[in-house]
Amino acid sequence: MAQDRPGAAAARELLSASDVARTVARIAHQIIEKTAGTENVVLVGIPTRGAMLARRLGAAVAEFSGTPFPVGIVDPTLYRDDLRHHPARPLSSTDLPDGGLDDALVVLIDDVLMSGRTVRAALDALADHGRPRAVQLAVLVDRGHRELPIRADYVGKNVPTARDEQVKVLLEEIDGVDAVRLERA
Amino acid sequence: MRHLLSVTDLDAAAATALLDTADRLRQALLGREVRKLPTLRGRTVITMFYENSTRTRVSFEVAGKWMSADTVNVSASGSSVAKGESLRDTALTLSAMGADCVIVRHPASGAAHRLAAWVDKDRETTGTPTVIVNAGDGTHEHPTQALLDAATLRDRLGGIAGKRVGIVGDVLHSRVARSNVFLLATLGAEVVLIAPPTLLPVGVAQWPCRVSPELDAELPALDAVMMLRVQAERMRGAFFPSAREYSIGYGLSEDRAALLPEHAVVLHPGPMVRGMEIAPAVADAPNAAVLQQVRTGVHVRMAVLYHLLAGASE
Numbered sequence: 001m002a003q004d005r006p007g008a009a010a011a012r013e014l015l016s017a018s019d020v021a022r023t024v025a026r027i028a029h030q031i032i033e034k035t036a037g038t039e040n041v042v043l044v045g046i047p048t049r050g051a052m053l054a055r056r057l058g059a060a061v062a063e064f065s066g067t068p069f070p071v072g073i074v075d076p077t078l079y080r081d082d083l084r085h086h087p088a089r090p091l092s093s094t095d096l097p098d099g100g101l102d103d104a105l106v107v108l109i110d111d112v113l114m115s116g117r118t119v120r121a122a123l124d125a126l127a128d129h130g131r132p133r134a135v136q137l138a139v140l141v142d143r144g145h146r147e148l149p150i151r152a153d154y155v156g157k158n159v160p161t162a163r164d165e166q167v168k169v170l171l172e173e174i175d176g177v178d179a180v181r182l183e184r185a
Numbered sequence: 186m187r188h189l190l191s192v193t194d195l196d197a198a199a200a201t202a203l204l205d206t207a208d209r210l211r212q213a214l215l216g217r218e219v220r221k222l223p224t225l226r227g228r229t230v231i232t233m234f235y236e237n238s239t240r241t242r243v244s245f246e247v248a249g250k251w252m253s254a255d256t257v258n259v260s261a262s263g264s265s266v267a268k269g270e271s272l273r274d275t276a277l278t279l280s281a282m283g284a285d286c287v288i289v290r291h292p293a294s295g296a297a298h299r300l301a302a303w304v305d306k307d308r309e310t311t312g313t314p315t316v317i318v319n320a321g322d323g324t325h326e327h328p329t330q331a332l333l334d335a336a337t338l339r340d341r342l343g344g345i346a347g348k349r350v351g352i353v354g355d356v357l358h359s360r361v362a363r364s365n366v367f368l369l370a371t372l373g374a375e376v377v378l379i380a381p382p383t384l385l386p387v388g389v390a391q392w393p394c395r396v397s398p399e400l401d402a403e404l405p406a407l408d409a410v411m412m413l414r415v416q417a418e419r420m421r422g423a424f425f426p427s428a429r430e431y432s433i434g435y436g437l438s439e440d441r442a443a444l445l446p447e448h449a450v451v452l453h454p455g456p457m458v459r460g461m462e463i464a465p466a467v468a469d470a471p472n473a474a475v476l477q478q479v480r481t482g483v484h485v486r487m488a489v490l491y492h493l494l495a496g497a498s499e
Contacts, residue, residue: 075209075213078210078213078222078223078224078252078491079222079223079224083224083495083496084495084496084497085497086496086497087496087497088491088492088493088495088496089496090202090205090206091205091206091209091210091213091491092209093209093212094209094212094213094215095212096216100216124223128217128219128221128222129217130218
Protein backbone atom coordinates (compact mmCIF):
# COMPACT_ATOMS: atom_id res chain seq x y z
CA MET A 1 0.00 0.00 0.00
CA ALA A 2 2.56 2.54 1.02
CA GLN A 3 5.71 0.93 -0.36
CA ASP A 4 5.79 2.46 -3.81
CA ARG A 5 5.46 6.17 -3.42
CA PRO A 6 5.90 8.17 -6.59
CA GLY A 7 7.19 11.72 -6.41
CA ALA A 8 6.04 13.44 -3.24
CA ALA A 9 5.01 16.42 -5.39
CA ALA A 10 2.03 14.44 -6.74
CA ALA A 11 0.85 13.78 -3.18
CA ARG A 12 -1.35 16.07 -1.12
CA GLU A 13 -1.19 15.70 2.63
CA LEU A 14 -4.62 15.19 4.16
CA LEU A 15 -3.52 14.58 7.74
CA SER A 16 -0.19 15.36 9.36
CA ALA A 17 1.35 13.35 12.18
CA SER A 18 -0.28 15.55 14.81
CA ASP A 19 -3.63 15.39 12.93
CA VAL A 20 -3.44 11.59 13.00
CA ALA A 21 -2.75 11.61 16.75
CA ARG A 22 -5.63 14.06 17.37
CA THR A 23 -7.99 12.04 15.16
CA VAL A 24 -7.20 8.78 16.94
CA ALA A 25 -7.77 10.52 20.30
CA ARG A 26 -11.09 11.92 19.08
CA ILE A 27 -12.32 8.53 17.83
CA ALA A 28 -11.27 6.98 21.17
CA HIS A 29 -13.38 9.59 23.02
CA GLN A 30 -16.33 8.92 20.70
CA ILE A 31 -16.06 5.19 21.27
CA ILE A 32 -16.01 5.72 25.05
CA GLU A 33 -19.04 7.99 24.83
CA LYS A 34 -21.05 5.79 22.51
CA THR A 35 -20.35 2.58 24.39
CA ALA A 36 -20.74 4.07 27.88
CA GLY A 37 -22.42 1.64 30.23
CA THR A 38 -21.87 -1.25 27.82
CA GLU A 39 -19.93 -4.21 29.05
CA ASN A 40 -17.76 -6.46 26.93
CA VAL A 41 -16.55 -4.08 24.21
CA VAL A 42 -13.87 -5.54 21.92
CA LEU A 43 -11.79 -3.57 19.42
CA VAL A 44 -10.97 -5.65 16.35
CA GLY A 45 -8.56 -4.33 13.72
CA ILE A 46 -8.25 -5.37 10.08
CA PRO A 47 -4.60 -6.00 9.06
CA THR A 48 -2.29 -4.36 8.37
CA ARG A 49 -2.87 -0.75 9.35
CA GLY A 50 -6.32 -1.25 10.83
CA ALA A 51 -4.77 -3.64 13.35
CA MET A 52 -2.24 -0.96 14.35
CA LEU A 53 -4.96 1.64 14.69
CA ALA A 54 -6.90 -0.80 16.88
CA ARG A 55 -3.89 -1.11 19.18
CA ARG A 56 -3.54 2.68 19.36
CA LEU A 57 -7.25 3.17 20.00
CA GLY A 58 -7.09 0.50 22.71
CA ALA A 59 -4.24 2.37 24.43
CA ALA A 60 -6.06 5.71 24.08
CA VAL A 61 -9.31 4.31 25.49
CA ALA A 62 -7.44 2.81 28.45
CA GLU A 63 -5.74 6.15 29.09
CA PHE A 64 -8.91 8.29 28.86
CA SER A 65 -11.42 6.04 30.60
CA GLY A 66 -9.25 3.82 32.77
CA THR A 67 -11.11 0.75 31.46
CA PRO A 68 -9.06 -1.06 28.84
CA PHE A 69 -10.97 -2.86 26.07
CA PRO A 70 -9.58 -6.12 24.73
CA VAL A 71 -7.99 -5.70 21.29
CA GLY A 72 -7.96 -8.33 18.54
CA ILE A 73 -7.12 -8.81 14.88
CA VAL A 74 -9.22 -10.45 12.20
CA ASP A 75 -7.84 -11.16 8.73
CA PRO A 76 -10.65 -11.06 6.15
CA THR A 77 -8.54 -12.38 3.24
CA LEU A 78 -10.05 -15.88 3.20
CA TYR A 79 -13.52 -14.29 2.94
CA ARG A 80 -12.81 -11.83 0.12
CA ASP A 81 -14.94 -11.88 -3.02
CA ASP A 82 -12.09 -10.91 -5.33
CA LEU A 83 -9.62 -13.74 -4.62
CA ARG A 84 -10.01 -15.09 -8.13
CA HIS A 85 -9.02 -11.74 -9.64
CA HIS A 86 -5.50 -11.66 -8.19
CA PRO A 87 -2.67 -14.13 -7.61
CA ALA A 88 -3.05 -15.82 -4.21
CA ARG A 89 -2.69 -13.16 -1.52
CA PRO A 90 -0.54 -13.78 1.53
CA LEU A 91 -2.59 -14.16 4.70
CA SER A 92 -2.27 -11.99 7.78
CA SER A 93 -2.69 -13.17 11.30
CA THR A 94 -5.97 -13.54 13.13
CA ASP A 95 -5.82 -13.16 16.89
CA LEU A 96 -8.97 -12.67 18.91
CA PRO A 97 -9.21 -12.08 22.67
CA ASP A 98 -9.59 -15.18 24.83
CA GLY A 99 -13.13 -14.24 25.84
CA GLY A 100 -14.30 -14.68 22.26
CA LEU A 101 -16.87 -12.51 20.52
CA ASP A 102 -20.16 -13.98 21.74
CA ASP A 103 -22.39 -11.18 23.02
CA ALA A 104 -19.58 -8.64 22.69
CA LEU A 105 -19.96 -5.19 21.17
CA VAL A 106 -17.31 -5.35 18.47
CA VAL A 107 -15.83 -2.16 17.08
CA LEU A 108 -14.26 -3.11 13.76
CA ILE A 109 -11.37 -0.83 12.78
CA ASP A 110 -9.77 -0.16 9.41
CA ASP A 111 -7.64 2.60 7.96
CA VAL A 112 -9.56 3.50 4.79
CA LEU A 113 -13.19 2.82 3.90
CA MET A 114 -13.94 2.76 0.18
CA SER A 115 -16.01 0.05 -1.53
CA GLY A 116 -16.97 -1.62 1.73
CA ARG A 117 -15.95 -5.04 0.39
CA THR A 118 -13.17 -5.56 2.93
CA VAL A 119 -15.60 -4.73 5.74
CA ARG A 120 -18.14 -7.16 4.27
CA ALA A 121 -15.48 -9.91 4.27
CA ALA A 122 -14.48 -9.01 7.84
CA LEU A 123 -18.11 -9.20 8.99
CA ASP A 124 -18.35 -12.71 7.55
CA ALA A 125 -15.10 -13.67 9.28
CA LEU A 126 -16.39 -12.30 12.60
CA ALA A 127 -19.61 -14.28 12.23
CA ASP A 128 -17.61 -17.51 11.98
CA HIS A 129 -15.82 -16.71 15.23
CA GLY A 130 -18.91 -16.06 17.28
CA ARG A 131 -22.10 -14.00 17.54
CA PRO A 132 -21.35 -10.42 18.59
CA ARG A 133 -24.25 -8.50 20.12
CA ALA A 134 -23.54 -5.69 17.70
CA VAL A 135 -20.76 -4.59 15.36
CA GLN A 136 -19.74 -0.97 14.82
CA LEU A 137 -17.19 0.36 12.35
CA ALA A 138 -14.44 2.91 12.91
CA VAL A 139 -12.22 4.19 10.08
CA LEU A 140 -9.50 6.81 9.91
CA VAL A 141 -10.55 7.97 6.43
CA ASP A 142 -13.82 7.54 4.52
CA ARG A 143 -13.12 8.26 0.87
CA GLY A 144 -16.53 7.35 -0.61
CA HIS A 145 -17.22 5.12 -3.66
CA ARG A 146 -19.23 2.58 -1.69
CA GLU A 147 -20.29 -0.56 -3.55
CA LEU A 148 -22.21 -2.12 -0.67
CA PRO A 149 -24.70 -0.78 1.90
CA ILE A 150 -22.06 -0.23 4.60
CA ARG A 151 -21.34 2.90 6.62
CA ALA A 152 -18.96 3.76 9.43
CA ASP A 153 -20.02 4.69 12.97
CA TYR A 154 -16.81 6.60 13.68
CA VAL A 155 -14.99 8.49 10.92
CA GLY A 156 -11.69 10.30 11.40
CA LYS A 157 -11.97 12.33 8.20
CA ASN A 158 -14.31 12.34 5.23
CA VAL A 159 -12.39 12.89 2.01
CA PRO A 160 -14.12 13.26 -1.36
CA THR A 161 -11.85 11.55 -3.88
CA ALA A 162 -11.72 10.58 -7.53
CA ARG A 163 -11.60 6.87 -8.29
CA ASP A 164 -8.14 7.06 -9.79
CA GLU A 165 -6.72 8.72 -6.70
CA GLN A 166 -5.16 6.75 -3.88
CA VAL A 167 -5.46 7.44 -0.19
CA LYS A 168 -2.31 6.31 1.58
CA VAL A 169 -2.30 5.93 5.31
CA LEU A 170 1.20 5.85 6.75
CA LEU A 171 1.73 4.69 10.31
CA GLU A 172 4.92 4.92 12.26
CA GLU A 173 4.97 1.21 13.17
CA ILE A 174 5.68 0.19 9.56
CA ASP A 175 6.12 3.38 7.56
CA GLY A 176 8.27 5.29 10.02
CA VAL A 177 5.92 8.28 9.96
CA ASP A 178 2.28 9.10 10.68
CA ALA A 179 0.46 10.75 7.79
CA VAL A 180 -2.44 10.45 5.38
CA ARG A 181 -1.80 11.42 1.77
CA LEU A 182 -3.85 11.66 -1.38
CA GLU A 183 -1.99 10.56 -4.48
CA ARG A 184 -2.76 10.44 -8.16
CA ALA A 185 -2.37 6.89 -9.45
CA MET B 186 3.62 -22.47 -9.27
CA ARG B 187 0.86 -24.11 -11.32
CA HIS B 188 1.13 -27.67 -9.99
CA LEU B 189 2.82 -29.10 -6.90
CA LEU B 190 4.83 -32.02 -8.23
CA SER B 191 8.16 -31.86 -6.45
CA VAL B 192 9.70 -29.94 -3.57
CA THR B 193 12.45 -28.92 -5.97
CA ASP B 194 9.85 -26.64 -7.62
CA LEU B 195 9.94 -24.59 -4.41
CA ASP B 196 12.67 -22.14 -3.53
CA ALA B 197 13.13 -21.04 0.08
CA ALA B 198 10.77 -18.07 -0.33
CA ALA B 199 7.96 -20.13 -1.90
CA ALA B 200 8.31 -22.88 0.72
CA THR B 201 8.34 -20.36 3.55
CA ALA B 202 5.25 -18.65 2.10
CA LEU B 203 3.42 -22.01 2.18
CA LEU B 204 4.48 -22.65 5.79
CA ASP B 205 3.40 -19.12 6.77
CA THR B 206 0.00 -19.60 5.13
CA ALA B 207 -0.40 -22.92 6.97
CA ASP B 208 0.37 -21.13 10.25
CA ARG B 209 -2.14 -18.40 9.53
CA LEU B 210 -4.80 -20.94 8.61
CA ARG B 211 -4.22 -22.74 11.90
CA GLN B 212 -4.62 -19.40 13.70
CA ALA B 213 -7.74 -18.53 11.72
CA LEU B 214 -9.39 -21.83 12.70
CA LEU B 215 -8.26 -21.79 16.33
CA GLY B 216 -11.03 -22.12 18.88
CA ARG B 217 -13.82 -21.73 16.35
CA GLU B 218 -17.15 -23.46 16.39
CA VAL B 219 -17.45 -23.34 12.60
CA ARG B 220 -14.31 -24.86 11.16
CA LYS B 221 -15.15 -23.88 7.64
CA LEU B 222 -13.79 -21.13 5.42
CA PRO B 223 -15.61 -20.04 2.25
CA THR B 224 -12.39 -19.56 0.29
CA LEU B 225 -12.68 -22.40 -2.25
CA ARG B 226 -16.44 -22.42 -2.68
CA GLY B 227 -17.41 -23.82 -6.06
CA ARG B 228 -14.04 -25.46 -6.68
CA THR B 229 -13.88 -29.20 -7.25
CA VAL B 230 -11.00 -31.18 -5.79
CA ILE B 231 -10.64 -34.84 -6.74
CA THR B 232 -8.31 -37.24 -4.95
CA MET B 233 -7.18 -40.12 -7.14
CA PHE B 234 -5.40 -42.79 -5.14
CA TYR B 235 -3.84 -45.82 -6.78
CA GLU B 236 -2.23 -46.90 -3.52
CA ASN B 237 -3.51 -47.46 -0.02
CA SER B 238 -3.54 -44.46 2.26
CA THR B 239 -5.46 -43.28 5.27
CA ARG B 240 -3.87 -40.09 6.48
CA THR B 241 -2.89 -38.44 3.23
CA ARG B 242 -6.20 -38.99 1.47
CA VAL B 243 -8.30 -38.02 4.48
CA SER B 244 -6.02 -35.08 5.21
CA PHE B 245 -6.48 -33.68 1.69
CA GLU B 246 -10.20 -34.33 1.84
CA VAL B 247 -10.57 -32.57 5.19
CA ALA B 248 -8.38 -29.69 3.96
CA GLY B 249 -10.59 -29.24 0.91
CA LYS B 250 -13.80 -29.47 2.93
CA TRP B 251 -12.64 -26.96 5.55
CA MET B 252 -12.13 -24.50 2.71
CA SER B 253 -15.56 -25.30 1.22
CA ALA B 254 -14.28 -27.04 -1.92
CA ASP B 255 -16.30 -29.97 -3.21
CA THR B 256 -14.12 -33.00 -2.68
CA VAL B 257 -14.56 -36.29 -4.52
CA ASN B 258 -12.52 -39.42 -3.88
CA VAL B 259 -11.56 -41.89 -6.56
CA SER B 260 -9.70 -45.07 -5.68
CA ALA B 261 -8.24 -47.46 -8.18
CA SER B 262 -10.33 -50.39 -7.00
CA GLY B 263 -13.99 -49.65 -7.62
CA SER B 264 -13.30 -47.24 -10.50
CA SER B 265 -12.83 -47.69 -14.24
CA VAL B 266 -9.16 -48.31 -13.51
CA ALA B 267 -10.24 -51.82 -12.56
CA LYS B 268 -11.71 -52.15 -16.08
CA GLY B 269 -8.35 -51.31 -17.63
CA GLU B 270 -8.59 -47.54 -18.17
CA SER B 271 -5.21 -45.86 -18.44
CA LEU B 272 -3.97 -43.19 -16.03
CA ARG B 273 -4.11 -40.62 -18.82
CA ASP B 274 -7.71 -41.38 -19.79
CA THR B 275 -8.87 -41.38 -16.18
CA ALA B 276 -7.17 -38.05 -15.52
CA LEU B 277 -8.48 -36.37 -18.67
CA THR B 278 -11.97 -37.68 -17.89
CA LEU B 279 -11.83 -36.10 -14.43
CA SER B 280 -10.45 -32.91 -15.92
CA ALA B 281 -13.25 -32.79 -18.52
CA MET B 282 -15.77 -33.18 -15.70
CA GLY B 283 -14.50 -29.89 -14.33
CA ALA B 284 -11.98 -30.92 -11.70
CA ASP B 285 -10.07 -27.81 -10.66
CA CYS B 286 -7.54 -29.96 -8.86
CA VAL B 287 -6.55 -33.61 -9.05
CA ILE B 288 -4.54 -34.96 -6.15
CA VAL B 289 -2.79 -38.11 -7.25
CA ARG B 290 -1.00 -40.94 -5.52
CA HIS B 291 0.48 -43.59 -7.77
CA PRO B 292 2.95 -46.47 -7.34
CA ALA B 293 4.98 -45.33 -10.36
CA SER B 294 7.63 -42.66 -9.82
CA GLY B 295 6.97 -39.70 -12.11
CA ALA B 296 3.22 -40.36 -12.45
CA ALA B 297 2.28 -36.89 -11.24
CA HIS B 298 4.66 -35.23 -13.73
CA ARG B 299 3.17 -37.21 -16.63
CA LEU B 300 -0.31 -36.29 -15.49
CA ALA B 301 0.55 -32.60 -15.30
CA ALA B 302 2.00 -32.70 -18.82
CA TRP B 303 -1.15 -34.40 -20.14
CA VAL B 304 -3.64 -32.04 -18.53
CA ASP B 305 -1.61 -29.01 -19.64
CA LYS B 306 -1.50 -30.29 -23.20
CA ASP B 307 -5.18 -31.20 -23.30
CA ARG B 308 -6.33 -28.11 -21.47
CA GLU B 309 -8.05 -26.81 -24.59
CA THR B 310 -10.04 -30.00 -25.18
CA THR B 311 -11.03 -30.61 -21.56
CA GLY B 312 -11.77 -26.93 -20.98
CA THR B 313 -10.60 -26.86 -17.36
CA PRO B 314 -7.16 -25.71 -16.23
CA THR B 315 -6.69 -28.61 -13.84
CA VAL B 316 -4.03 -28.36 -11.15
CA ILE B 317 -2.12 -31.52 -10.23
CA VAL B 318 -0.85 -32.17 -6.71
CA ASN B 319 1.56 -35.03 -6.12
CA ALA B 320 0.44 -36.99 -3.06
CA GLY B 321 3.21 -39.56 -3.46
CA ASP B 322 4.60 -41.13 -6.62
CA GLY B 323 6.41 -44.43 -6.19
CA THR B 324 9.73 -43.97 -4.44
CA HIS B 325 10.16 -40.47 -5.87
CA GLU B 326 8.46 -37.65 -3.95
CA HIS B 327 5.79 -36.75 -1.41
CA PRO B 328 5.96 -32.94 -1.29
CA THR B 329 3.11 -32.23 1.15
CA GLN B 330 4.60 -34.68 3.68
CA ALA B 331 7.91 -32.82 3.54
CA LEU B 332 6.09 -29.51 3.93
CA LEU B 333 4.16 -30.71 6.98
CA ASP B 334 7.36 -32.11 8.50
CA ALA B 335 9.04 -28.75 7.93
CA ALA B 336 6.06 -26.92 9.46
CA THR B 337 6.17 -29.19 12.52
CA LEU B 338 9.93 -28.75 12.93
CA ARG B 339 9.68 -24.99 12.53
CA ASP B 340 7.02 -24.88 15.24
CA ARG B 341 8.87 -27.19 17.64
CA LEU B 342 12.41 -25.88 17.10
CA GLY B 343 11.57 -22.24 16.39
CA GLY B 344 13.24 -22.40 12.98
CA ILE B 345 14.81 -24.72 10.44
CA ALA B 346 17.96 -22.99 9.20
CA GLY B 347 21.05 -24.37 10.93
CA LYS B 348 19.24 -27.28 12.59
CA ARG B 349 20.57 -30.79 12.18
CA VAL B 350 17.95 -33.35 11.15
CA GLY B 351 18.62 -37.10 10.96
CA ILE B 352 16.51 -39.25 8.65
CA VAL B 353 16.78 -42.89 9.69
CA GLY B 354 15.98 -46.17 8.00
CA ASP B 355 14.63 -47.25 4.65
CA VAL B 356 15.74 -44.28 2.55
CA LEU B 357 15.85 -46.40 -0.60
CA HIS B 358 12.09 -46.91 -0.78
CA SER B 359 11.10 -43.65 0.84
CA ARG B 360 9.65 -40.75 -1.13
CA VAL B 361 9.26 -39.04 2.23
CA ALA B 362 13.03 -39.12 2.78
CA ARG B 363 13.81 -37.76 -0.67
CA SER B 364 11.33 -34.89 -0.43
CA ASN B 365 12.50 -34.06 3.08
CA VAL B 366 16.20 -34.01 2.17
CA PHE B 367 15.64 -31.53 -0.63
CA LEU B 368 13.12 -29.32 1.16
CA LEU B 369 15.04 -29.17 4.44
CA ALA B 370 18.25 -28.39 2.55
CA THR B 371 16.42 -25.59 0.68
CA LEU B 372 15.33 -24.20 4.04
CA GLY B 373 18.89 -24.28 5.35
CA ALA B 374 18.90 -27.37 7.57
CA GLU B 375 21.78 -29.81 7.76
CA VAL B 376 20.44 -33.25 6.86
CA VAL B 377 22.04 -36.59 7.78
CA LEU B 378 20.78 -39.81 6.28
CA ILE B 379 21.35 -42.73 8.64
CA ALA B 380 20.79 -46.14 7.06
CA PRO B 381 22.44 -49.45 6.24
CA PRO B 382 24.19 -49.20 2.84
CA THR B 383 21.67 -51.62 1.32
CA LEU B 384 18.83 -49.18 2.02
CA LEU B 385 20.42 -46.13 0.36
CA PRO B 386 19.52 -45.24 -3.23
CA VAL B 387 22.06 -44.98 -6.03
CA GLY B 388 23.10 -41.36 -6.47
CA VAL B 389 22.64 -40.39 -2.84
CA ALA B 390 26.10 -38.82 -2.98
CA GLN B 391 24.62 -36.05 -5.16
CA TRP B 392 21.90 -35.24 -2.62
CA PRO B 393 22.40 -32.16 -0.45
CA CYS B 394 23.08 -34.19 2.70
CA ARG B 395 25.59 -36.31 4.58
CA VAL B 396 25.31 -40.10 4.94
CA SER B 397 26.18 -42.11 8.03
CA PRO B 398 25.71 -45.77 8.95
CA GLU B 399 26.04 -45.14 12.71
CA LEU B 400 22.85 -44.11 14.46
CA ASP B 401 24.28 -44.02 17.99
CA ALA B 402 27.12 -41.73 16.94
CA GLU B 403 24.76 -39.20 15.34
CA LEU B 404 21.94 -39.03 17.90
CA PRO B 405 23.61 -36.75 20.50
CA ALA B 406 24.06 -33.94 17.95
CA LEU B 407 20.62 -34.04 16.30
CA ASP B 408 17.91 -31.40 16.74
CA ALA B 409 15.37 -33.76 15.22
CA VAL B 410 15.23 -37.36 14.17
CA MET B 411 12.82 -38.67 11.56
CA MET B 412 12.18 -42.40 11.67
CA LEU B 413 11.10 -44.02 8.40
CA ARG B 414 8.84 -47.01 8.02
CA VAL B 415 10.46 -50.11 6.55
CA GLN B 416 8.48 -50.46 3.35
CA ALA B 417 8.17 -54.23 3.18
CA GLU B 418 5.61 -53.96 0.36
CA ARG B 419 8.18 -52.41 -1.97
CA MET B 420 10.99 -54.81 -1.13
CA ARG B 421 11.83 -57.50 -3.62
CA GLY B 422 14.93 -59.11 -2.20
CA ALA B 423 16.81 -59.24 1.07
CA PHE B 424 17.87 -55.79 2.26
CA PHE B 425 18.71 -56.81 5.81
CA PRO B 426 19.04 -60.19 7.56
CA SER B 427 15.98 -59.99 9.79
CA ALA B 428 13.48 -57.56 11.26
CA ARG B 429 15.07 -58.07 14.65
CA GLU B 430 18.51 -57.24 13.35
CA TYR B 431 17.20 -54.12 11.61
CA SER B 432 15.52 -53.04 14.79
CA ILE B 433 18.72 -53.52 16.80
CA GLY B 434 20.76 -51.48 14.32
CA TYR B 435 18.30 -48.75 13.31
CA GLY B 436 15.25 -48.87 15.56
CA LEU B 437 14.71 -45.98 17.97
CA SER B 438 14.57 -47.82 21.29
CA GLU B 439 14.10 -46.11 24.63
CA ASP B 440 17.82 -46.42 25.38
CA ARG B 441 18.68 -44.83 22.06
CA ALA B 442 16.15 -42.02 22.44
CA ALA B 443 17.92 -41.15 25.70
CA LEU B 444 21.02 -40.26 23.63
CA LEU B 445 19.14 -37.39 21.95
CA PRO B 446 19.56 -33.86 23.32
CA GLU B 447 16.68 -32.80 25.54
CA HIS B 448 15.19 -30.38 23.01
CA ALA B 449 15.27 -32.87 20.12
CA VAL B 450 12.05 -33.78 18.33
CA VAL B 451 11.10 -37.27 17.12
CA LEU B 452 9.14 -37.42 13.87
CA HIS B 453 7.55 -40.29 12.02
CA PRO B 454 5.54 -39.89 8.80
CA GLY B 455 3.30 -42.82 9.75
CA PRO B 456 2.02 -45.41 9.61
CA MET B 457 4.32 -46.52 12.43
CA VAL B 458 5.38 -50.11 12.91
CA ARG B 459 5.81 -50.01 16.67
CA GLY B 460 8.59 -52.22 17.93
CA MET B 461 10.29 -52.26 14.52
CA GLU B 462 11.63 -48.78 13.70
CA ILE B 463 10.31 -47.09 16.83
CA ALA B 464 9.65 -48.30 20.39
CA PRO B 465 6.07 -47.72 21.63
CA ALA B 466 7.24 -45.64 24.60
CA VAL B 467 9.31 -43.38 22.31
CA ALA B 468 6.39 -42.88 19.93
CA ASP B 469 4.20 -41.70 22.81
CA ALA B 470 6.81 -39.56 24.60
CA PRO B 471 6.28 -35.78 24.82
CA ASN B 472 9.11 -35.02 22.40
CA ALA B 473 7.47 -37.19 19.71
CA ALA B 474 5.53 -34.97 17.32
CA VAL B 475 3.69 -37.70 15.42
CA LEU B 476 0.16 -36.43 16.06
CA GLN B 477 1.22 -32.82 15.63
CA GLN B 478 2.49 -33.85 12.19
CA VAL B 479 -0.96 -35.18 11.35
CA ARG B 480 -2.70 -32.03 12.62
CA THR B 481 -0.27 -29.77 10.80
CA GLY B 482 -0.79 -31.87 7.66
CA VAL B 483 -4.34 -30.58 7.28
CA HIS B 484 -3.22 -26.95 7.58
CA VAL B 485 -0.33 -27.44 5.15
CA ARG B 486 -2.62 -29.06 2.59
CA MET B 487 -5.11 -26.22 3.02
CA ALA B 488 -2.23 -23.84 2.34
CA VAL B 489 -1.27 -25.76 -0.81
CA LEU B 490 -4.86 -25.71 -2.08
CA TYR B 491 -5.10 -22.01 -1.23
CA HIS B 492 -1.94 -21.11 -3.14
CA LEU B 493 -2.85 -23.25 -6.15
CA LEU B 494 -6.59 -22.66 -6.40
CA ALA B 495 -7.71 -19.49 -4.63
CA GLY B 496 -6.01 -16.93 -6.85
CA ALA B 497 -6.47 -16.15 -10.50
CA SER B 498 -5.37 -18.97 -12.79
CA GLU B 499 -2.62 -17.90 -15.12
